[in-house]
Amino acid sequence: MTETKPITYAWAINHAIDEEMQRDPTVFLIGQDVGRMGGVFGLTRGLFDKYGAERVRDVSIVEHLVVGGAVGAAIGGMRPIAEVQFADFLLLAGDESFHKMAKWRYMHGGRLTVPMVVRAPCGIQGGVGAEHSQSPEAHYWHTPGVKIAVPSNPADAKGLLKSAIRDDNPVIYFENRRLYRNKGVVDPDPELLVPFGQGTVAREGTDVTIVAWSAMVPAALEAAEILEREQVSVEVVDPRTLVPFDMETVAASVRKTSRLLVLHEASLTAGPGAEIAARAADELFELLDAPVKRLAGTDNPIPQNMALEPFCYPQTDEIVSTVRDLAKW
Amino acid sequence: MTETKPITYAWAINHAIDEEMQRDPTVFLIGQDVGRMGGVFGLTRGLFDKYGAERVRDVSIVEHLVVGGAVGAAIGGMRPIAEVQFADFLLLAGDESFHKMAKWRYMHGGRLTVPMVVRAPCGIQGGVGAEHSQSPEAHYWHTPGVKIAVPSNPADAKGLLKSAIRDDNPVIYFENRRLYRNKGVVDPDPELLVPFGQGTVAREGTDVTIVAWSAMVPAALEAAEILEREQVSVEVVDPRTLVPFDMETVAASVRKTSRLLVLHEASLTAGPGAEIAARAADELFELLDAPVKRLAGTDNPIPQNMALEPFCYPQTDEIVSTVRDLAKW
């Protein structure tokens, strides 16, 4: 059966979980409403009926337990997929995510392993306000011991999640809610994994490199289309994972373009783009013909008023004008 | 009475609290062992006897309550100084620090104020391991709505803490445990405040700029001494606060030196230095004659074996050699 019909990012996630649960009986889901309801965003639909309450575990409002319990289950031989309803809530389990999940193995001499995934729906959408809209990627990038996936399309969503589940290290998997309904063709081969630490060039170009991931990739591609009409050729690099980070693909691109824009949805200051820009300013210094630019979310909590959301993260027109200016250097 | 005898960083903190509690009856302390014991590091000695149990509040092991309770007390008209025993523990109060303290005002239309300080003893010292050694500055720098102080000497420790207590915004005050016994002359004038957002040049120089704060300032100064003997002239800029960040003083220095090293104790990747390097790579691009360098903590949790601690954060010899290389550009 070759499935060539495009599927959504949401279904790609569902399929990845389903296939891995099928393959490995130690994989299980834990989170609020993941069971009978199939997830507040419908991502885990069908799994409860298929695998039962022991493998699709509904919990109360206990984020500490969701993450800390997953750590315990992981060192006990299971492969938990923990879901927080919004990525922001992962910060509620601060001890469990920053100290336990990331450090338990290392603190104990490397003698225990913590194979677990946290699924963290992120992104600004739907008027859910300051505590339900964040993309706290930087907090965890600054946490040695955690891998981070940031898929931008259905194929990567599936392949990266499968890799994450099979990884023996803790992985935070940021799934952007604005991408859930985006469709793409996904190879149905259940052994097709997307490796961590391998970026892709989502679009080739010669004048300016944009590094973008997650929901910023479609935005960057849209901007690139517009810029093409103005004879500005944009290359879009999608690192796909932040940890490990594929600097080589970025470097290869900047070698061509000599100009770099880092684009992300999380707020600008001390955000994930800072690390990439800082590495460029060091490692790619001699390749650069222009300042390294960052375009990112504004430095404020996200208001609950939906009409204000577009002002809080980079819109296509801003990307276009930033690249246009950068190309002039 | 003019007090010109040098006092320690620890006592400077104690004096700042004491003076502000004296001045303003709404200022109070809350934390574990801050009362009868005078703090696990002795920082709050004498205050319980002077101000009593209502203003120096011992709590159980309730970091959520320490920070969240402080937020509540602050919007209720008090000026809490909340102490976590180690800065790492602030991450336990993830919701309370990232979402409540930082956002409560903004989320409610700017109609409430959250005047509070969190004192967070940070830094690598004493074999206390992975969960008691962090400097989680970057996590909060990436959190709009929080100010951050990072004093490097007794005078700044006092002046910044007093400013923090009087500030109507939440402030995290990172006090480095390695600095507690360092001495310096502190002007006893109780109205002498150190303003936020105003860096200082801790040492003038012409070849290389080092941006350093907290316990990295003494290390940078030591390295600068050594480098001077090799005819390398180092300027050390101490921003003193990360939020707001005084980029102007950094820019002025780089205008002279054209070379920048950012130095910090927190782990390198996506650390606070990334933001400074990224801003330099953008705003100071045309001034730079060399790659922007970062020298920082290693990307691993801090082992409990004290003998391994020096390998985890920049030592003087590494600073010297990094600057030496940078000066050659």
Added chain:
Amino acid sequence: MTAVSSDTRVTDERGMLLRLYREIARGRALEDVVHQLVQERSFRGFFHPGRGQEGVQAAVCAALERDDYLLYAHRGLTYLTAKGMDPVEILGDFHGRVVGSTRGLGAGTVHCVDPELGIMGQGGTLGSSFTLSAGLAMASKSLGQTKVACAFFGDGASARGTFLEAGVTAKAWGLPVVWVCENNGWAVSARVQDVQGTSDIAPRARALGFHTQVVDGQDALAVYEAAREAVTQARNGVPAFIEAKTQRIDGHYTGDMQPYRDRDEVAAAKARDPLDLAGARLTELGEDPAALAQIREEARAEMTAADAAARQSPFPDGSRIHEGLWA
């Protein structure tokens, strides 16, 4: 801690019930307007209907003084109107207009604010009110005020660790908190028994030494009496807890069809609608049904007018996002 009189029985049952009836009707009428906004897509966020739980909210707020602190919850809006908030400001928040209490930043179920009335906002991460209410109570005590800090929350939020941390501290310090658990038996699709191993929340408060009451949340008068008692205890330095057994009639959010829930249970919940129950009792006490209809009609008219007024207000412009972060 002084001795507390527990004589909180209501002498004028009919008068009090009428007052509560009016507040329930107002809260419900406001909610009906919000449903309208959802339908016409003037409000596109999540709304968590409070139908079935208005009696708890109205009654507890009736037992509070004007300046007592309130941290409400996400389910419905009766807390807000019963505490005195202007519905124009509430609806302004739903519309995302500058007349809203957040001055255009917007608020769906949470973040409405009115410092003058002690309405100190609400967090979107449930369970944050435990620590914040303890802090407010601490401030009240330290400043020599008599205010209590009242926090509402659901059975689900009662599992959050903050409950314990704030609870032991509130008890240790004799803080004037009144914690009100609206136990509707569900957290989204999770039955409390299934995910917490018990249907009863009160024992965990009692274990910490709180003054603890369990009350039928559909009986507004009973809730009022319990709340009076709780507020008195709290003002005297005994943290107080009320578990109101109540019912969520609608879905978790507007649009949730509750496939996970038994139809009979929903029907049973509807049969114990607090507005109907209060109305029936009032009729028993001699109240004219027409007078009750009149109250409901006034409530509808008030909220319709409030909506019209809110719609007069302009939308903020994009720069609004940069305002109000720093004091």
Added chain:
Amino acid sequence: MTAVSSDTRVTDERGMLLRLYREIARGRALEDVVHQLVQERSFRGFFHPGRGQEGVQAAVCAALERDDYLLYAHRGLTYLTAKGMDPVEILGDFHGRVVGSTRGLGAGTVHCVDPELGIMGQGGTLGSSFTLSAGLAMASKSLGQTKVACAFFGDGASARGTFLEAGVTAKAWGLPVVWVCENNGWAVSARVQDVQGTSDIAPRARALGFHTQVVDGQDALAVYEAAREAVTQARNGVPAFIEAKTQRIDGHYTGDMQPYRDRDEVAAAKARDPLDLAGARLTELGEDPAALAQIREEARAEMTAADAAARQSPFPDGSRIHEGLWA
């Protein structure tokens, strides 16, 4: 959940007490070596002495099977030795040598590990064992194992929110956890009554539906019987809780002179030393005091030899910090 026999009374009191006596003596002898290391500055971190609490630790571990999970606490080391850990590895961790269980990374009071024995480490942020033990118990159950997950913690840690979150979940799922609260009345300088408004921790576990026992922690045999009962309950799907009322004889850490504490209280604690109490009872049961002295001497010799062996091991070099982060 099947019916549980509660016949956990010990038939061979003398034999069991002798075993516990030996374990208490071993834990104490190991601790004496650590005090030595602190004194000579071979170990310069914080050590939290367990003197006075060894009976609880020895007795609970005696009720565990070899492969049951253990998350110990920071106070003393008797948990570790009683669960079977090699003192050379423990001391290797204190010395920061590669023979240590963390292979040179070092561990003071916490982070010793022995996966073979179910010793799954310990966190330095207290209260993290509640959620981790629940997770371990979940794994045991899911994998069809019979292991229980035993977690030790103090009265102070019992205030952490994780207690509640893990507790409701453990109850809901019938997880085989055994939670043991060593209630010594103090958290550093804070008296539990002052900061938690109660001296009793058990009620909060009982409120969640745990099988709950309160026991005299100075009476090792009583703790053993309670632990047997608790382990049986847990294996049958009833989460179990033991509050052992115990005494901290020494300061919070080695060097803490306890100025905040009443001298009489410390003297009273010393008078109920679990080693002495067990010894006295054994003598009553006919045991020769010389045999007891012999046990203590053997323990001392064992730990002295372990220290000598640990000192033979090399220190790691600096590159050790880069190993073991990633699997």
